[in-house]
Amino acid sequence: MKLRFNREEMVxxxxxxxxVAVSRSPKDVLKCVCIEAQPDVLLLSATDQEVxxxxxxxxxxxxxxxxxxxxxxxLGKIVRECDDELLxxxxxxxxxxxxxxxxxxxxxxxxxxxxxxxPTMEGEPGFVIGHALLRRLIEWTVFASARESTRYxxxxxxxxxxxxxxxxxxxxxRRLSLGRGKxxxxxxxxxxxxxxxxxxxxxxxRLPAEPEAAVGVTMAPxxxxxxxxxxxVNTSLVEGxxxxxxxxxxxxxxxxxxxxTSVLLSALKRAxxxxxxxxKGVRLSLAEGELTLSSRAPEQGESTVSIPVHYxxxxxxxxxxxxxxxxxxxxxDTEEVTLALKAANRPGVLRxxxxxxxxxxxxxxxxx
Amino acid sequence: MSRRSERYILHxxxxxxxxxxxxLGNPELQGQPVLVGGDPKGRGVVSAASYEARAFGCHSAxxxxxxxxxxxxxxxxxxxxxxxxxxxxxxxDIAECFTPLIEPLSIDEAFLDITGSTRLLGPxxxxxxxxxERVREQTQLTASVGLAPNKFLAKLASDLDKPxxxxxxxxxxxxxxxxxxxxxxxxxVGKATLPxxxxxxxxxxxxxxxxxxxxxxxxxxxxxxxxxxLVRGIDDREVVPDRQAKSISHEVTFATDVKDHDHLxxxxxxxxxxxxxxxRRQRLVARTVNLKIRSSDFKTITRSTTLDTATDRMDLLxxxxxxxxxxxxxxxxxxxxxxxxxxxxxxxxxxxxLQLFEQEADARGRQLDRTVDEIRDRFGDDxxxxxxxxxx
Numbered sequence: 001m002k003l004r005f006n007r008e009e010m011v012x013x014x015x016x017x018x019x020v021a022v023s024r025s026p027k028d029v030l031k032c033v034c035i036e037a038q039p040d041v042l043l044l045s046a047t048d049q050e051v052x053x054x055x056x057x058x059x060x061x062x063x064x065x066x067x068x069x070x071x072x073x074x075l076g077k078i079v080r081e082c083d084d085e086l087l088x089x090x091x092x093x094x095x096x097x098x099x100x101x102x103x104x105x106x107x108x109x110x111x112x113x114x115x116x117x118x119p120t121m122e123g124e125p126g127f128v129i130g131h132a133l134l135r136r137l138i139e140w141t142v143f144a145s146a147r148e149s150t151r152y153x154x155x156x157x158x159x160x161x162x163x164x165x166x167x168x169x170x171x172x173x174r175r176l177s178l179g180r181g182k183x184x185x186x187x188x189x190x191x192x193x194x195x196x197x198x199x200x201x202x203x204x205x206r207l208p209a210e211p212e213a214a215v216g217v218t219m220a221p222x223x224x225x226x227x228x229x230x231x232x233v234n235t236s237l238v239e240g241x242x243x244x245x246x247x248x249x250x251x252x253x254x255x256x257x258x259x260x261t262s263v264l265l266s267a268l269k270r271a272x273x274x275x276x277x278x279x280k281g282v283r284l285s286l287a288e289g290e291l292t293l294s295s296r297a298p299e300q301g302e303s304t305v306s307i308p309v310h311y312x313x314x315x316x317x318x319x320x321x322x323x324x325x326x327x328x329x330x331x332x333d334t335e336e337v338t339l340a341l342k343a344a345n346r347p348g349v350l351r352x353x354x355x356x357x358x359x360x361x362x363x364x365x366x367x368x
Numbered sequence: 369m370s371r372r373s374e375r376y377i378l379h380x381x382x383x384x385x386x387x388x389x390x391x392l393g394n395p396e397l398q399g400q401p402v403l404v405g406g407d408p409k410g411r412g413v414v415s416a417a418s419y420e421a422r423a424f425g426c427h428s429a430x431x432x433x434x435x436x437x438x439x440x441x442x443x444x445x446x447x448x449x450x451x452x453x454x455x456x457x458x459x460x461d462i463a464e465c466f467t468p469l470i471e472p473l474s475i476d477e478a479f480l481d482i483t484g485s486t487r488l489l490g491p492x493x494x495x496x497x498x499x500x501e502r503v504r505e506q507t508q509l510t511a512s513v514g515l516a517p518n519k520f521l522a523k524l525a526s527d528l529d530k531p532x533x534x535x536x537x538x539x540x541x542x543x544x545x546x547x548x549x550x551x552x553x554x555x556x557v558g559k560a561t562l563p564x565x566x567x568x569x570x571x572x573x574x575x576x577x578x579x580x581x582x583x584x585x586x587x588x589x590x591x592x593x594x595x596x597x598l599v600r601g602i603d604d605r606e607v608v609p610d611r612q613a614k615s616i617s618h619e620v621t622f623a624t625d626v627k628d629h630d631h632l633x634x635x636x637x638x639x640x641x642x643x644x645x646x647x648r649r650q651r652l653v654a655r656t657v658n659l660k661i662r663s664s665d666f667k668t669i670t671r672s673t674t675l676d677t678a679t680d681r682m683d684l685l686x687x688x689x690x691x692x693x694x695x696x697x698x699x700x701x702x703x704x705x706x707x708x709x710x711x712x713x714x715x716x717x718x719x720x721x722l723q724l725f726e727q728e729a730d731a732r733g734r735q736l737d738r739t740v741d742e743i744r745d746r747f748g749d750d751x752x753x754x755x756x757x758x759x760x
Binding site: 152174175176181243280281319321347360361362363365 | 722723
């Protein structure tokens with residue numbers, strides 16, 4: 001195998017590969033990138049056994065096709081640290097030689113026959129969605145997924161296709177994030193809902209594709225295939241049932257507060273400064289035209305922050321974990337956010353535009 | 369006096385507690401000298417002596433043989449710590465009706481800060497009297513109570529008129545109360561320090577007040593600074609409530625060993641009910657449930673399980689306890705001598721994160737618990753029970 005490639009494109013490709021390849025594993029093959037030079041394309045592949053990624057690099061000149069396996073992290077660092085426009089690689093016996101102007105690296109290779117076969121997307125994708133929208137839906141939801149899956153907490157994001165709409169939902173049992181967007185096409189010959197693992201979801205949002213690029217997705221009963229730009233990703237799915245999220249979105253909230261997103265974000269950051277492990281809650285005191293956030297950390301101190309809001313219902317108080325609210329506001333892309341409430345022990349609903357809804361349970365407040 | 373002279377501190381001390389509990393359970397012992405502890409053959413030490421036995425000079429920590437020489441007719445009873453702990457739990461439950469600020473000192477003694485209770489329950493003297501009365505009514509045991517502006521004076525006061533005493537020490541009369549007391553009554557004065565006071569010609573609190581702060585500090589170091597304040601009735605220490613309790617539990621020893629598992633199940637239900645009422649009264653939540661079982665051969669097992677999130681709900685915690693019990697009973701065990709349930713890994717419900725998907729069940733469970741608590745607070749513990757309760 002012998003070829004030259006554009007270094008910048010390769011940096012991007014290997015960066016994505018390194019998001020999949022495992023940095024520490026007793027299995028060498030999981031740490032490696034499989035490099036396969038075909039006459040007019042270079043295919044890079046990596047897998048962690050859950051997620052498989054195949055990346056096509058096109059700015060290459062292949063002199064001799066071939067296939068080899070090297071540790072992804074090592075190659076990634078070399079390509080990143082060089083400043084040449086072009087680099088060349090060549091296999092000689094058990095080594096891979098990487099050459100730039102004035103530099104020469106030799107990397108140990110592994111047996112490429114150990115690398116598993118990567119699935120390909122055959123035929124038309126189940127549906128097509130714009131990359132920017134896909135990324136936004138994932139950003140709106142993935143932070144609310146749980147670290148581990150239990151009955152109501154799911155370590156993944158639900159993808160649900162209905163007609164020409166894709167809904168994503170994630171929950172850790174205390175909050176639920178819900179995003180909705182319109183498909184560019186398709187949605188017919190597809191499994192209606194799957195749960196995509198958190199790691200794969202994060203990877204999808206990071207794929208280096210143009211915002212307007214069309215992303216093809218095929219949802220199957222046990223896996224999901226996604227093609228964006230030069231990347232083809234295959235992921236296994238989270239088994240189990242996603243809780244019935246429609247049931248926990250309250251419809252009886254009769255107290256609504258509207259506030260500037262950045263104003264609330266800044267106020268929450270300040271109020272959260274004086275919370276700690278024991279007193280995670282920030283008290284939200286709503287009165288006409290004003291929201292007062294207060295917090296208290298035992299043996300540290302207290303804080304009070306007031307901001308103007310649109311609110312004209314009865315005064316009320318409710319406690320929230322400020323981190324939960326900050327997580328939502330950080331990914332919001334609307335100027336204003338609406339917080340709808342019913343009572344201090346009932347969920348709050350944040351609406352950030354028509355397509356992004358977030359339900360969050362309060363924390364108990366100390367009796368005043 | 370202390371900087372915060374408006375405090376009202378109670379010290380409650382049960383009278384000859386172990387002996388009184390034994391007399392309560394056995395009419396033949398009532399009015400008779402009773403010695404608890406050791407064994408009837410005359411070895412070991414006395415862990416409690418009834419007032420009738422004390423009249424002969426018997427007291428706790430005395431070798432049993434010596435006590436029997438002083439009072440040969442005394443009945444000797446082996447101590448039953450489980451039973452005393454159970455009665456103690458009842459007394460503490462009563463105390464909790466008067467204030468949440470309770471600092472237990474031992475099984476039969478505690479400080480109560482009732483400063484905040486006076487607006488609701490009346491003057492402090494009335495609260496002190498009501499507490500004594502409730503204890504007598506519900507347990508048929510007597511307590512001696514001291515009411516004072518601080519812990520030191522309250523403890524002294526409860527001891528001044530034992531048994532069944534109620535002594536009130538006020539900012540006005542405390543000096544008169546303190547002055548004649550022997551210096552041995554000063555907190556922290558023991559075998560080592562007493563002779564040093566006596567060598568200085570100091571025998572009473574009044575004598576001790578002659579010493580300046582510097583003289584006290586020179587003679588006794590940091591303890592001296594403490595003595596200087598105490599002889600002047602100054603004690604700023606707070607009542608440190610049971611709130612930081614590591615666990616709350618309730619156990620019972622059966623008069624005769626129990627084989628009937630349905631009966632045991634109903635006892636567990638009763639006990640958990642009791643434990644959770646104490647838990648909720650302190651606005652605490654628990655994550656771990658413990659079950660303790662002692663079989664007739666005195667083998668004791670303890671089993672525990674920890675929930676994902678802390679709660680104060682009867683259905684969830686009882687479910688956990690029942691799970692432990694069912695696992696145990698599948699081992700085909702024999703008769704049970706003692707059974708107890710408890711909760712630990714406690715936290716306050718403040719800042720507790722509510723859960724999204726079980727709101728309805730959660731809200732219903734909580735409402736049920738709260739309603740039962742309210743009914744019992746108004747009409748007494750027997751006013752309402754769970755369907756599976758078996759009344760004895």
